[in-house]
Amino acid sequence: MQHNLKTLTTESRNERSMAIDTAQPLDILKLMNEEDQKIAEAVAQELPHIEMAVKYTLESFKQGGRLIYIGAGTSGRLGVLDAVECPPTFSTDPNMVQGIIAGGEQAFVKAVEGAEDKPEAGEADLKKINLSPQDTVIGIAASGRTPYVIGALQYAKSIQAKTVALSCNRNALISKEADQAIEVVVGPEVLTGSTRLKAATAHKMVLNMISTSSMILLGKAYENLMVDVHVSNEKLKERALNIIIKITGVTYEKAVKALEAADLQVKTAIVMIQNDVTKDKALQMLDEADGYVRRAIKKE
Structure with missing residues (x-):
């Protein structure tokens, strides 16, 4: 695993930021901004694969199934974030789109050490929500190698739920465990290995695209207006x-x-x-x- 980690794009050093520790505030910001501009193009390269994830999700919804995001750390938080925004935006049942994070709800605000290292925990968390073949599971891991996510995808596939692997590395380990892989290669981070930066931004974009386009296709928009907004305040x-x-x-x-x-x-x-x-x-x-x-x- 240590050898594999060294070869990951998400763990590579960015040649443009080697002297970032001596840079002035504005120079740091300019560099980060320039790197961030690469994200949308990386996402664009994966549009056909993202489309397939939307098709899986839409089919699940039409069959009464659910969209389940699952991940650890920042990846898990992004899934939860997208899921909790669906009910107020689209008047969906809270169970329709769910986000599961390794270590449970407390891990959203405080890291739970070691939670991502157990593949059996990913399986157990999906069993807790009674995952069914009608559901679509999107496993999220910037590195593409998180054991928790691998275990979750393996279990989901074993019961014939549709599976999607979302990562930021080519030929990611989680890609091999899913029906569809989405590999958004945004390149090395400005701060080496800090995947809460470009990788997380890319994944936020992809999750937004999947949930929003699925809801539009379900009829929750008229023209470009949110006609199913939940009037709660x-x-x-x-x-x-x-x-x-x-x-x-x-x-x-x-x-x-x-x-x-x-x-x-x-x-x-x-x-x-x-x-x-x-x-x-x-x-x-x-x-x-x-x-x-x-x-x-x-x-x-």
């Missing part, structure tokens, strides 16, 4: 009202009336206004349109 209520107004062109007062009549469901309010129907009829239309607002609206 005043800020989100104002956002919901602005969305309704932008789509329907009604006054603020009419938007408020419709949103409240729709039990704070933005989709329902839009269909009520656009089709001039009651809440019950709007719900029926949405159901017949599989939840897609564009299909439910008669007058566009």
Whole structure:
């Protein structure tokens, strides 16, 4: 393992930052910024593989399955971060997209030493949530060699759940354990081995792409508006009202009336206004349109 670690791109020294310890603040920032500009291009190279992950995820959702992110340390935190944003953004059930981190929830705020070194722990954590063949599991590891993630992917594949391996190294060990590999090679970090930098940024981008595009394909957007936003506070209520107004062109007062009549469901309010129907009829239309607002609206 020690030999393998030395050969990883994520552990290589960046020739451009060899004198970073003697640099001035602005020079450090410029160097980091220049390196960060390489991330989007590295992600672009993996778009066909990311697309396959989206297809797996969408199929899981349509079958009543879930999207499960699993990783250790920063990788695990990124999965949790993306998962917890789905309910407020898309009104999803909290179980629909889940993030699992080695060492449990406490590891999100404080490192749990050694948690990532046990492949059996990855398997055990997936068993705890009753992983099923309808689920899609995305194992995240910048190095691509984390035993916890390897164990999780091996178990997921053994029960025929769809599996994706997300790393930042070519020919990563976790890639061999998944149906689809996504290897975003962003190059050596400015601070050698600190994969919370470019690698983590790349993975954040990829996870955003997978969850967001999957939700859009499920009908949780109309044009580029979040029509399934969960109205849980005043800020989100104002956002919901602005969305309704932008789509329907009604006054603020009419938007408020419709949103409240729709039990704070933005989709329902839009269909009520656009089709001039009651809440019950709007719900029926949405159901017949599989939840897609564009299909439910008669007058566009």
